[in-house]
Amino acid sequence: xxxxxxxxxxxxxxxxxxxxxxxxxxxxxxxxxxxxxxxxxxxxxxxxxxxxxxxxxxxxxxxxxxxxxxxxxxxxxxxxxxxxxxxxxxxxxxxxxxxxxxxxxxxxxxxxxxxxxxxxxxxxxxxxxxxxxxxxxxxxxxxxxxxxxxxxxxxxxxxxxxxxxxxxxxxxxxxxxxxxxxxxx
Numbered sequence: 138x139x140x141x142x143x144x145x146x147x148x149x150x151x152x153x154x155x156x157x158x159x160x161x162x163x164x165x166x167x168x169x170x171x172x173x174x175x176x177x178x179x180x181x182x183x184x185x186x187x188x189x190x191x192x193x194x195x196x197x198x199x200x201x202x203x204x205x206x207x208x209x210x211x212x213x214x215x216x217x218x219x220x221x222x223x224x225x226x227x228x229x230x231x232x233x234x235x236x237x238x239x240x241x242x243x244x245x246x247x248x249x250x251x252x253x254x255x256x257x258x259x260x261x262x263x264x265x266x267x268x269x270x271x272x273x274x275x276x277x278x279x280x281x282x283x284x285x286x287x288x289x290x291x292x293x294x295x296x297x298x299x300x301x302x303x304x305x306x307x308x309x310x311x312x313x314x315x316x317x318x319x320x321x322x
Contacts, residue, residue, distance in 0.1 A: 219277055221315045223258075224273035228280055235278065239319050240284035247287065253277045254318045255295040256302070256312035263297060270295030277317045 215241070219232040228236070243249055255274030257266040274293035282288050303310040 258314040266297035
C-alpha cells in the first residue's frame with residue numbers, strides 16, 4: 138500500500154509540473170514595422186544545424202535620427218512608453234521615435250542603464266501574460282540594441298498583468314495596459 142501511495146504521489150507531482158510548462162518561445166523576438174518590413178531577432182535567421190544565415194532575414198533596416206534636439210529633452214518630450222496591439226509584441230512604427238530617442242541617450246552616456254518593463258492587459262492567464270510581457274520588453278530591448286545600445290545597458294523584465302497603468306475592463310483601459318515602459322537611470 139505504501140508503494141502505491143508513493144507512485145500516486147509521484148504521478149501527481151509529475152502531472153503538476155507538466156502543467157506548468159509553457160509553449161511560448163522567448164528566444165525569437167521580432168521587431169516588426171507595420172509598413173511590411175520585418176527585422177528578425179538574433180536567432181530568427183540562423184539555421185540551427187549549419188549556423189548559416191538565411192538570405193530572407195539578413196536585411197536590417199537602417200534607421201537615422203531625424204531630430205537634432207538635446208536627446209535628454211527628447212526622451213522626456215517623446216515619452217517612455219511603447220504601446221502594443223492586443224496579443225502582440227510587434228513594435229508599431231509610431232513608437233519608433235520613442236525608441237530612437239532612448240537609444241541616443243543611452244549611446245551618448247555608456248554609464249547609463251535602462252530597464253524595460255513589459256505589461257499586458259487583464260485578459261489571459263498569469264503565465265501567458267508574464268510570457269507576453271517579457272516578449273514585449275525583449276522586443277524593445279532588441280530594437281534598442283539594433284540601434285547601437287550595448288546589451289549590458291539594458292534589462293528586460295515582465296510584470297504581466299500585475300501592474301496595470303489604468304484600472305478597469307474597458308477597451309480604452311486595456312489599451313493603456315498593453316505596454317512596455319522604458320526607464321533610463
